[in-house]
Amino acid sequence: MNTPFLFISGQEIFVVLLFVIMFFGADKIPEIARGLGKGMRQIKDATNDIKNEINESAKNNTVTTDVTKSLNENVTEVKDAIDEITGPIKRNM
Structure with missing residues:
Protein backbone atom coordinates (compact mmCIF):
# COMPACT_ATOMS: atom_id res chain seq x y z
CA MET A 1 0.00 0.00 0.00
CA VAL A 63 -13.43 -4.29 39.12
CA THR A 64 -13.22 -7.08 36.60
CA THR A 65 -11.55 -6.26 33.34
CA ASP A 66 -13.54 -8.89 31.46
CA VAL A 67 -16.06 -6.24 30.47
CA THR A 68 -13.35 -4.02 29.03
CA LYS A 69 -11.77 -6.95 27.20
CA SER A 70 -15.04 -7.90 25.52
CA LEU A 71 -15.70 -4.25 24.74
CA ASN A 72 -12.25 -3.91 23.16
CA GLU A 73 -12.89 -7.06 21.10
CA ASN A 74 -16.21 -5.65 19.87
CA VAL A 75 -14.62 -2.32 18.99
CA THR A 76 -11.85 -4.11 17.10
CA GLU A 77 -14.40 -6.16 15.15
CA VAL A 78 -16.32 -3.02 14.17
CA LYS A 79 -13.10 -1.23 13.19
CA ASP A 80 -12.04 -4.17 11.03
CA ALA A 81 -15.45 -4.23 9.35
CA ILE A 82 -15.22 -0.51 8.61
CA ASP A 83 -11.69 -0.93 7.26
CA GLU A 84 -12.92 -3.69 4.94
CA ILE A 85 -15.65 -1.41 3.61
CA THR A 86 -13.55 1.74 3.28
CA GLY A 87 -10.40 0.00 2.03
CA PRO A 88 -11.38 0.06 -1.66
CA ILE A 89 -12.56 3.65 -1.31
CA LYS A 90 -9.23 4.79 0.17
CA ARG A 91 -7.25 3.00 -2.53
CA ASN A 92 -9.19 4.74 -5.31
CA MET A 93 -8.51 8.24 -3.97
Whole structure:
Protein backbone atom coordinates (compact mmCIF):
# COMPACT_ATOMS: atom_id res chain seq x y z
CA MET A 1 0.00 0.00 0.00
CA ASN A 2 1.49 3.32 -1.05
CA THR A 3 -0.10 5.93 1.20
CA PRO A 4 1.63 9.28 1.54
CA PHE A 5 2.54 10.64 4.95
CA LEU A 6 -0.56 12.49 6.21
CA PHE A 7 -1.71 12.78 2.59
CA ILE A 8 1.14 15.22 1.90
CA SER A 9 3.59 14.57 -0.91
CA GLY A 10 7.33 15.01 -0.67
CA GLN A 11 7.21 18.24 -2.66
CA GLU A 12 4.63 19.74 -0.30
CA ILE A 13 6.73 18.80 2.73
CA PHE A 14 9.74 20.46 1.09
CA VAL A 15 7.77 23.67 0.49
CA VAL A 16 6.51 23.73 4.08
CA LEU A 17 10.06 23.21 5.39
CA LEU A 18 11.29 26.00 3.13
CA PHE A 19 8.66 28.38 4.55
CA VAL A 20 9.52 27.33 8.11
CA ILE A 21 13.20 28.05 7.49
CA MET A 22 12.40 31.42 5.92
CA PHE A 23 9.95 32.40 8.67
CA PHE A 24 11.84 31.22 11.78
CA GLY A 25 15.40 31.03 10.51
CA ALA A 26 17.68 28.02 10.51
CA ASP A 27 19.00 28.73 14.02
CA LYS A 28 15.51 28.52 15.62
CA ILE A 29 14.45 25.18 14.10
CA PRO A 30 16.28 22.95 16.63
CA GLU A 31 14.75 24.98 19.45
CA ILE A 32 11.25 24.56 18.00
CA ALA A 33 11.80 20.82 17.46
CA ARG A 34 13.04 20.43 21.04
CA GLY A 35 9.94 22.21 22.35
CA LEU A 36 7.64 20.05 20.25
CA GLY A 37 9.43 16.91 21.44
CA LYS A 38 9.09 17.92 25.09
CA GLY A 39 5.41 18.70 24.59
CA MET A 40 4.75 15.36 22.94
CA ARG A 41 6.65 13.56 25.72
CA GLN A 42 4.57 15.34 28.39
CA ILE A 43 1.33 14.37 26.65
CA LYS A 44 2.49 10.74 26.38
CA ASP A 45 3.52 10.66 30.05
CA ALA A 46 0.20 12.19 31.12
CA THR A 47 -1.83 9.62 29.17
CA ASN A 48 0.29 6.78 30.59
CA ASP A 49 -0.25 8.14 34.11
CA ILE A 50 -4.00 8.27 33.55
CA LYS A 51 -4.04 4.71 32.20
CA ASN A 52 -2.00 3.47 35.16
CA GLU A 53 -4.29 5.22 37.66
CA ILE A 54 -7.39 3.75 36.04
CA ASN A 55 -5.89 0.23 36.01
CA GLU A 56 -4.68 0.54 39.61
CA SER A 57 -8.02 1.87 40.80
CA ALA A 58 -9.80 -0.98 39.00
CA LYS A 59 -7.53 -3.52 40.73
CA ASN A 60 -8.02 -1.89 44.14
CA ASN A 61 -11.80 -1.83 43.77
CA THR A 62 -11.91 -5.37 42.39
CA VAL A 63 -13.43 -4.29 39.12
CA THR A 64 -13.22 -7.08 36.60
CA THR A 65 -11.55 -6.26 33.34
CA ASP A 66 -13.54 -8.89 31.46
CA VAL A 67 -16.06 -6.24 30.47
CA THR A 68 -13.35 -4.02 29.03
CA LYS A 69 -11.77 -6.95 27.20
CA SER A 70 -15.04 -7.90 25.52
CA LEU A 71 -15.70 -4.25 24.74
CA ASN A 72 -12.25 -3.91 23.16
CA GLU A 73 -12.89 -7.06 21.10
CA ASN A 74 -16.21 -5.65 19.87
CA VAL A 75 -14.62 -2.32 18.99
CA THR A 76 -11.85 -4.11 17.10
CA GLU A 77 -14.40 -6.16 15.15
CA VAL A 78 -16.32 -3.02 14.17
CA LYS A 79 -13.10 -1.23 13.19
CA ASP A 80 -12.04 -4.17 11.03
CA ALA A 81 -15.45 -4.23 9.35
CA ILE A 82 -15.22 -0.51 8.61
CA ASP A 83 -11.69 -0.93 7.26
CA GLU A 84 -12.92 -3.69 4.94
CA ILE A 85 -15.65 -1.41 3.61
CA THR A 86 -13.55 1.74 3.28
CA GLY A 87 -10.40 0.00 2.03
CA PRO A 88 -11.38 0.06 -1.66
CA ILE A 89 -12.56 3.65 -1.31
CA LYS A 90 -9.23 4.79 0.17
CA ARG A 91 -7.25 3.00 -2.53
CA ASN A 92 -9.19 4.74 -5.31
CA MET A 93 -8.51 8.24 -3.97
